[in-house]
Each structure stands twice: as structure tokens, then as C-alpha cells.
Amino acid sequence: MKKMRRHFNIQNGRRIGVVALCFLVVLLVAEVMPVQSGVQVSASLNATSFPIDRVAALTITVKGTRSFEPQMPEVDGLQFQQRGQSTQIEMINGDFSASVTTVYLVQGLREGKFTIPAIPISTKEGRQLTQPIDFEITASQSAAVSSSAQSPSSSKPRLRSGEAEQVAFMRVTLNKEKSYSGEVVPVQIKAYFREGIKANLNTLPQVAGEGFVLQQLAPEPVQTREIVNNAAYTVLEWDSTLSGIKEGQHRISLELEATLLLPEQRRRSLHDRSLFDDPFMGDSFFDNFFGRYLEKEVKVVSPELDLEVLSLPEEGRPQEFHGAIGEFHLSVSGDPLEVEPGEPITLTMTVKGKGNFDRVQAPELDEDEGWKSYSPSSEFLEDGGMGQGKKVFEQALVARDPHLQEIPAVTFAYFDPTAAAYTVLKSPPIPFKIKGTAVEERKLEPKAKAEQMEKVQPEMAAPVDPPISNLAPLKLQSDAMEQTMVPLFFKRWFQVLVVLFVVLVLVAAVLKQRAARNANNPRLQQHQAMKHLLNLRQKEIEQALAANDSRGFLGICRRAIQEQLGLLWHSEAGAITLADLTQRLGKDSFLITIFSAAEESAYGGQELNSQQMQDFADRLQKELEGLL
Amino acid sequence: MKGYGQKSVCAGCFLLLLLSQTLWAGGQERERQFQEAIQAYGRGEYKVASQQFQALARDGVSADLLFNLANSYAQAGESGRAILNYERARRLAPADSDIKGNLELIRKEKGLFQEEQSIGQRVITFFELNQWTGLAAISFFLFAIVLLLPLPPGLKRMPRYVAATLSLFFTAVAISGIIGQYQHWNDGVVIIQGARLRVSPFASAASVGTIQEGRLVRPGKSHGSYFLVEDETGRRGWLEGDAFESIVGVEK
Numbered sequence: 011m012k013k014m015r016r017h018f019n020i021q022n023g024r025r026i027g028v029v030a031l032c033f034l035v036v037l038l039v040a041e042v043m044p045v046q047s048g049v050q051v052s053a054s055l056n057a058t059s060f061p062i063d064r065v066a067a068l069t070i071t072v073k074g075t076r077s078f079e080p081q082m083p084e085v086d087g088l089q090f091q092q093r094g095q096s097t098q099i100e101m102i103n104g105d106f107s108a109s110v111t112t113v114y115l116v117q118g119l120r121e122g123k124f125t126i127p128a129i130p131i132s133t134k135e136g137r138q139l140t141q142p143i144d145f146e147i148t149a150s151q152s153a154a155v156s157s158s159a160q161s162p163s164s165s166k167p168r169l170r171s172g173e174a175e176q177v178a179f180m181r182v183t184l185n186k187e188k189s190y191s192g193e194v195v196p197v198q199i200k201a202y203f204r205e206g207i208k209a210n211l212n213t214l215p216q217v218a219g220e221g222f223v224l225q226q227l228a229p230e231p232v233q234t235r236e237i238v239n240n241a242a243y244t245v246l247e248w249d250s251t252l253s254g255i256k257e258g259q260h261r262i263s264l265e266l267e268a269t270l271l272l273p274e275q276r277r278r279s280l281h282d283r284s285l286f287d288d289p290f291m292g293d294s295f296f297d298n299f300f301g302r303y304l305e306k307e308v309k310v311v312s313p314e315l316d317l318e319v320l321s322l323p324e325e326g327r328p329q330e331f332h333g334a335i336g337e338f339h340l341s342v343s344g345d346p347l348e349v350e351p352g353e354p355i356t357l358t359m360t361v362k363g364k365g366n367f368d369r370v371q372a373p374e375l376d377e378d379e380g381w382k383s384y385s386p387s388s389e390f391l392e393d394g395g396m397g398q399g400k401k402v403f404e405q406a407l408v409a410r411d412p413h414l415q416e417i418p419a420v421t422f423a424y425f426d427p428t429a430a431a432y433t434v435l436k437s438p439p440i441p442f443k444i445k446g447t448a449v450e451e452r453k454l455e456p457k458a459k460a461e462q463m464e465k466v467q468p469e470m471a472a473p474v475d476p477p478i479s480n481l482a483p484l485k486l487q488s489d490a491m492e493q494t495m496v497p498l499f500f501k502r503w504f505q506v507l508v509v510l511f512v513v514l515v516l517v518a519a520v521l522k523q524r525a526a527r528n529a530n531n532p533r534l535q536q537h538q539a540m541k542h543l544l545n546l547r548q549k550e551i552e553q554a555l556a557a558n559d560s561r562g563f564l565g566i567c568r569r570a571i572q573e574q575l576g577l578l579w580h581s582e583a584g585a586i587t588l589a590d591l592t593q594r595l596g597k598d599s600f601l602i603t604i605f606s607a608a609e610e611s612a613y614g615g616q617e618l619n620s621q622q623m624q625d626f627a628d629r630l631q632k633e634l635e636g637l638l
Numbered sequence: 639m640k641g642y643g644q645k646s647v648c649a650g651c652f653l654l655l656l657l658s659q660t661l662w663a664g665g666q667e668r669e670r671q672f673q674e675a676i677q678a679y680g681r682g683e684y685k686v687a688s689q690q691f692q693a694l695a696r697d698g699v700s701a702d703l704l705f706n707l708a709n710s711y712a713q714a715g716e717s718g719r720a721i722l723n724y725e726r727a728r729r730l731a732p733a734d735s736d737i738k739g740n741l742e743l744i745r746k747e748k749g750l751f752q753e754e755q756s757i758g759q760r761v762i763t764f765f766e767l768n769q770w771t772g773l774a775a776i777s778f779f780l781f782a783i784v785l786l787l788p789l790p791p792g793l794k795r796m797p798r799y800v801a802a803t804l805s806l807f808f809t810a811v812a813i814s815g816i817i818g819q820y821q822h823w824n825d826g827v828v829i830i831q832g833a834r835l836r837v838s839p840f841a842s843a844a845s846v847g848t849i850q851e852g853r854l855v856r857p858g859k860s861h862g863s864y865f866l867v868e869d870e871t872g873r874r875g876w877l878e879g880d881a882f883e884s885i886v887g888v889e890k
Binding site: 378382408411412481488489490491492499508519522 | 694701702703706713740744746748751779782786850885887
């Protein structure tokens, strides 16, 4: 664990170096500068009560002068012994003022209440009186220790047994001797350090031993000053809580570790040693300024205290109890209380009081049917001291049932250690309204629901909901039955259809691609055109043969020859003559014979018989197919 | 040999006739039971009607039969089974507005509000699985037609490309819808009241909370009789197998 080292300057913040320097400078200046007029006198005693075997310091301060002469009174039972005088000169905003302080030791000759009367102070400026001082001289220190044990309720602080010779000690105050397991018990922890001692805290106070949990202490304790048996102490104070987690009778103490810086002092006589105990003398200017410090690590342990930790009773423990112990109050509110369907309502539940708030959990809805609830958020706000405050829970609720009219009651249970009994707090239901739902319908609904429940209850084990109005009516005819429910894409007919379609698309794609390829091939296009035209002419030839139309037949033959050769020779079909054929095909080609016969028929009226026509048709087909 | 063949044909025809008569008689019986169940519903005997419709559903289901069964359960107060059968009917007839309307009504009545959906989820739930499948098929068909058919004379290529792009876009959207909907194809519906989600697949395990009857759940892995489910609101936990039933009737 990281060692905590917090420095607390036990002295009153004197800056020794600065003061010494100022003192030397101002001392020289003061002799030549005029002093501000106006004299103020005061007297104070450093303790209002001290034992008879100790002394107190009476300090008389006169401001506005550089010297004075006190006239100490005679008081029965008291002795005054002057210990020295000092002069201080201050410069404030360019103005100088001087003050003189004289210290007297006051020693009691008997016990009792005393009053130091007004002390006349004579200065150059005149004569003034101090205020009277009341104080008490008590029995000797050894008697005080025993009497403190006998009367612990004494309001005056006393060194307890073992504290007398300590420069540091702890006191722990518990206001209970019995507590329940998990209950928080307020505890006050005080660490005393003799004034004039510098101390570094290495740890915060912690419980020695097991079975108790001390709440996290504030790293910066409250720092005060107390006089204990005539000695001034700087007191570090923590207010916290302690929880017993292990049942049984325990003795507990707290401890803290610190490093003390003890001033190394000059060897003193026995008489001086008693003066060292005096707070004034302990702050000796020269001891602090010229002295050295000894570093000493100490563990400060408090006296042991008895605390019995009881177990929580099983009897009467409610279901909603989750470990909260103390005294609590519950308040619940909802916002908004008029909502749209589905709009969340914020339920704010505040548990206020004192106790172990770390174990306080969110109150629970008595009935969550018809509600969607979200996890609550929580925030603890301390109010009124340790273990006191309020824990605020905010929970979002959404009404699922549009007929709901009120937020259900919430329940919170805790154990009251004072009454030694469990207490269950229940908030009343909070009415709210869902917009768009007819009030009348909602009002009638619970009754109708209850009636319906009663009717159905004998038949069914589980509670049922009422019939729903406005449902679409039954179907009077049933459509085709299916044995299973499968997605459309798992049905065989759909798969077949998809496959067929895909095949079709593929075929179409292939054809389209082929057509595109052909469109870019002129030779193929020429071939297809020749074939196409040849097919057409062959059909016409067959018709002419059937009609025994010699002239028509020869005319078709002549046209067929011209078309085929025109495509082949890339020339106009009608412009091809017999001379072109003779020139490019040669005299032996039968196409020339057919072409000649066609021209003779066209211009000379020559006709062919059926047999000749058939021969011509066969030979023409053969010759033209040979051109493809 | 010829006589044997004639006898075989005659026997076959007789068997076919007998089978058709049996089927027809079965159909008649089924129709009678169907009408009886409707009459029971009309008399307000919803429990009886649901039992009769349920008996019919054992031999095969149809959207109408499941719709009637769901109505019977709804009126009998068994909202979980009602929603289960509406969901089943919707799988068979996604475009049926009666099914959709009744399902929305009962969910609203029972406070089964759904969490706010993202835009993507809204698109996916706009159609059912089979509707998305049909849309995907049609849009892809159009895409193929637009690209493969020869361009009519005088028509420019740009409209063809626009049409093809749109078709392809709808195909992609439809496929996304198919994927999204198919993830919920095997969802289940909580059919009992007060079912509890647990942190572990044991009856003694701590409860995550109750899950409302009629709530849709998506089952995941299983352990013993428990299934790890996630409901519509995103809550996860182990749910006992008896507490919910799969919409498509997959054995748990």
C-alpha cells in the first residue's frame, strides 16, 4: 500500500527565518522611528483549568509602547513568577507599531477557583488595566488520571492512562456497545499530537484486527486545538462509521502510523524539564530556530473498546429485505403521469434516513405484469452527518398494457436496530394515464377481465385473458393443405421453375451472343443471305413447276442466278447480264444455259416442257448450292 | 397375355377409383370438422373450437386453418398460442391483411410492443420471406428480359440500361430481404405465462427476468431442455424448451 505521507505542521505556522530577519531589521529601525500613538493592553492565561502540580502561562501584552511596568496583584493561593519580556515592532502599510509582551508563570498553592484581577499597566502614555481572568486549579495529575477513570463523562479533557507521557495518542468514541451485523455505528476518531511537534501521517487510522469495516476516512481531517491537562495538542478528527461483520463479542482498537519530528533540545535541569511541559516554553523561539529535529516513526494505538455484534433475527424477515439496517423513510413519485403509448415513465424512489446506505437497494415493484422496467440508477446524497442522507433511485418504466391505470406500489424493507424488528415500507400506487385510451373502456376493463377470469378459471389451470374484440372473423373455407412450412425457395416447383428460367436465360444469352458475333462477320452474313434467298426462290420454283408455268419458272431461275451471283460478286443483282456470266463463270457452266434459256423465253417466247423444267430446277439447285 | 393386361388395367382403375373415393370422403370429413369448429367458435366455445382446429392441423395446415386456430386461441385468452398461429399463417399467406391485422391487434392488446426498428430492419420486415423471394425472382426475370430481348427499332439503348439497373437493384434488395427474413424463419413464440429467462440452463439458475407470453424469441444453442434465446428487445437468456414453440414447427 502506498504510504501516505501528509504533513501537518503542528506549530502555528511561524516562519522562523522570515521573522528573525524582520526582527533584526526592525529592531534597528525602531530606535529612530516614532511609535504610533494609542496603547492597548491585554492579558491571557493559556489554560482555564490546570492541576495544582502544573503551571500556567500568563501573558500580558501591551501594544503601542516599547516598555511598561506591570504591577502584579497579590492573590491568595497564587504565585506569579516573571519569565521574561519581549518586544515586537511591526510595520503595516508604512506605519510602525510596537508591542511588549511579558510572561508570568502562575502556580497554584491550593485547589479551587481563582480570579486574576485587573492588572494595572503603567506606560509613558498613561495607566491602563487588563481584564480580570477566571480559572480553576484542579487536583494533581496523578489524581486526575484515576478520577477520569471513575467519571468518564467529565466534560473536561484529561489524559487517560498511558497518555500522560506520550506526545501523540488516539481516542475513539463509539456511541454503542452493541450493534447488529452490517449496522453502521458512528465513530469519532481523534489523534492528538503535542503542539510543537511536527508529524507526518503515514497511514490513516485503521481498525486493528478483523471483523470490522471502517468507512473510508476523509484524507483531510478536521484540525483543531485542544488543551489536555494543561498541554496544548493539535487534534486531527475524523467522523466515520464502523460496521461489524463478524458476530460475537469483540474488542477493537484503531491505530495509525506517523513520523514525528521531535525538536532536539538542550539539556535541561529538572526544573527546566517541568517548564518544557509548559506549552509556552515548549514553543521556545530559539529552540525552533536554532534547534534540530529528530525523526521518529511511531504507531499510535487507541485504547481497546468493547463492542458486541449481534446477528439479524431470522424471524419476521421480509422477502424484500436486502440488508438495509437503520431508520429509513420512503417516498415515490412518477413523471410524466400522462404518457403516449410506449413512452417511459421515470419512477423516482427516495430512501431517506440513517443507516448503512451501501446496502440500500432499489425498492421493488409489487407487480410488474404489463410493465417493462429498466435497471434503476442510484445516487447517494449525504445529509446530516455520517450514515445520514438519502439515496435516490430513478427507474424507467414502460407500460406494455395500454389498460394500465396506475403505477404499482413499491416496497422497501429494512431492519430497525432500535426496535430490533424488520420494517416494510410500501408506497401507494400512483395513478397515471395513457393517451389515446378511452377512460370508460379502461374503467370497465378490470371488471370484465375479472368476470372472464372467473368463468375460465375452472377449465384452465393458468389464468387467461379476456376475449379480444375487433378481430377479423374466421375464414369459412379452408384453402389447400400443406404438410410443412418451408420457404418458397425450398419448394420443388419453385426450384424447377427457377432452373428452367435460368436455362432459358442461358440459351437466350448464347443465341444473343451468337447473333452478335454473326452481325460482325460479313462473310457469314453473305452466306446466310444467299441461303435465305435461295430458299425463297426454290419455293417459287416449286410453285411454278406445279403450275407448269414455263415463263414464270425461267424468270425465277434467272432472278435466283442474279441474286446469288450479285451477293457473291458484291454487285447489283439486276445489272448482271449473260456476258458477265460468260466472262466470270466460263462457257461450260450450266448456269449460262439456264440464264440463256430464261432470256430467250423472256424475249423470244421460248417455253420448256415439264421434264425440261424439272431438269433445269435440279441442275439450278445443285449449281447454286455449289456457290454457297 | 392380352387378358392379363386388361385385368391389370382394370385393377389399377379400380384402385384409383377407390383411392379417389377415400380421398374425397376424407376431404368431406375434414370439411365437416372444419365447419363444426367454426360453429363452436360462433357459439363462443373458443376452447372447443381451438381443440377442433388443432385436431385438423395435425393432418396438414393451411393459412385459413391456422388463422381460425389463432382466432380461437386469442378469444380463449391464450395469446401466446394465438400469436404463434398467426405467425404461422402469415408464413403461408404473407399478403393476407386479416392475418396481419389480427396479429397487430393482439400484440397491441397484450402490450407486446416492439423496439424501435432501424431503417434496414423496416425494409426487411416490409415483406415476408416468400414475398421477397417472389420479388427477387420477378426482378431478376425482368433484368434478364430487358438485357436479352432484341432492342426494338428506333429505341435507344439508355432506357434499356436504366431498366436493367433498376431490375438488378430490386433483385439485390430482395435478396437482402430474403437473408434478413430467413434469419427469423425459425423464430419461436413464448406460449406460457410467467416464463423466466435464466442466466444458466438450469432450473436453479438465477433469473434474468420474466419473458412475456407471445414474445418472439430466436433460439440458439441448447443444453438439456434449455435453449439460449434472444427476444425482440435484445434480452438474452436460457429458456426452457416447453416455454416456447417454433413457428415453422421445427422439433426442439
